[in-house]
Amino acid sequence: MKRLLMVVNPHAGKQHFKGKLLDLIDICTRQGYDTTVLTTQGRGDAAGIVRERAALYEKIICCGGDGTLNEVISGLMACPPQERPPLGYIPAGTTNDLAATLGIDRDPFAACRDIFSGTEIPYDIGSFNENRCFSYIAAFGAFTEVSYQTPQPLKNTLGHFAYLLEGTRRLSELHPYRMQVRHDGGTIEGDFIFGAVCNTRSIGGLLRFDRRDADPADGLFELLLVRMPRSIADLSRILAGLHSRRFDEDAVIFLHTAHAAFLCREDTAWSLDGEDGGAHRRCQIRNNPGAVRFLYDFTAHAAAQRQAGILNGF
Numbered sequence: 669m670k671r672l673l674m675v676v677n678p679h680a681g682k683q684h685f686k687g688k689l690l691d692l693i694d695i696c697t698r699q700g701y702d703t704t705v706l707t708t709q710g711r712g713d714a715a716g717i718v719r720e721r722a723a724l725y726e727k728i729i730c731c732g733g734d735g736t737l738n739e740v741i742s743g744l745m746a747c748p749p750q751e752r753p754p755l756g757y758i759p760a761g762t763t764n765d766l767a768a769t770l771g772i773d774r775d776p777f778a779a780c781r782d783i784f785s786g787t788e789i790p791y792d793i794g795s796f797n798e799n800r801c802f803s804y805i806a807a808f809g810a811f812t813e814v815s816y817q818t819p820q821p822l823k824n825t826l827g828h829f830a831y832l833l834e835g836t837r838r839l840s841e842l843h844p845y846r847m848q849v850r851h852d853g854g855t856i857e858g859d860f861i862f863g864a865v866c867n868t869r870s871i872g873g874l875l876r877f878d879r880r881d882a883d884p885a886d887g888l889f890e891l892l893l894v895r896m897p898r899s900i901a902d903l904s905r906i907l908a909g910l911h912s913r914r915f916d917e918d919a920v921i922f923l924h925t926a927h928a929a930f931l932c933r934e935d936t937a938w939s940l941d942g943e944d945g946g947a948h949r950r951c952q953i954r955n956n957p958g959a960v961r962f963l964y965d966f967t968a969h970a971a972a973q974r975q976a977g978i979l980n981g982f
């Protein structure tokens with residue numbers, strides 16, 4: 669029998685899938701897999717499990733939210749590329765942003781079946797300071813102070829940022845981060861209130877990129893930087909631009925790059941895939957093209973996703 673490792677975070681989301689685990693294992697067994705199930709015991713556990721055991725399995729399935737998936741991918745990235753098995757994902761978190769972007773079914777049984785009927789789809793992974801990684805977004809900005817103080821960690825970075833901006837009445841409520849940002853095409857300096865390096869077609873439902881703007885396996889990230897507005901009128905223009913995706917070029921920078929280096933004047937808190945990424949003055953971000961192969965049945969759900977407006981241009 670082929671060997672499959674299922675990594676399950678029993679505390680992810682509202683834990684609805686707990687009672688479904690037996691049926692999920694049954695699907696794997698019927699597909700001819702000798703399935704090992706390991707439940708994570710705390711933060712960092714999923715990364716360690718995958719790092720140490722990935723090479724022993726033909727497939728890995730992650731059951732959890734974006735945080736668990738981020739850890740599983742970190743574990744895979746710590747293995748040599750030839751020892752990384754393809755990855756299936758059964759979304760069981762609260763937001764599951766990446767699953768929405770990829771078009772993975774929200775129903776755990778359908779998602780599980782699609783892992784076996786689907787194909788391997790390469791996906792770019794970001795390295796963050798060489799010791800962390802992200803699959804769809806690394807971001808800093810106004811949202812970060814609030815996010816880690818709330819029991820529900822911030823998931824929806826750009827959506828939350830826009831929400832905070834909408835409520836801003838005085839510029840003094842905004843925190844500008846002075847920094848130099850180097851990308852493949854040059855260097856940008858300034859005071860920024862938000863920045864993100866992304867590999868997704870949708871950020872928090874607010875920004876939707878089309879195929880020309882964002883291909884998850886093109887070896888490039890999308891870099892978005894929002895400058896500190898000079899006036900409240902400026903701020904309204906920025907918000908209107910973010911909503912309509914017609915960026916005011918003076919205020920919002922949007923470009924494609926494989927590398928980004930951030931040199932900040934102060935410690936700046938980052939969020940990686942919606943989880944705490946720590947505070948840093950220097951960050952190096954690098955694209956690892958097609959570093960992880962996702963297993964899912966893209967054709968089964970693309971039409972429905974496109975109809976829902978989630979998946980643009982796949």
Ligand SMILES: Nc1ncnc2c1ncn2[C@@H]1O[C@H](COP(=O)(O)OP(=O)(O)OP(=O)(O)O)[C@@H](O)[C@H]1O
Nearest residue numbers: 680681708709710711733734735736761762763764
């Ligand atoms: N046994 C455990 N007890 C408590 N926390 C755990 C356990 N196992 C893993 N964790 C941690 O739980 C955190 C949250 O998990 P995850 O992001 O998967 O779920 P979620 O927050 O509900 O989903 P989403 O991020 O999609 O909204 C992760 O950082 C993970 O490290």
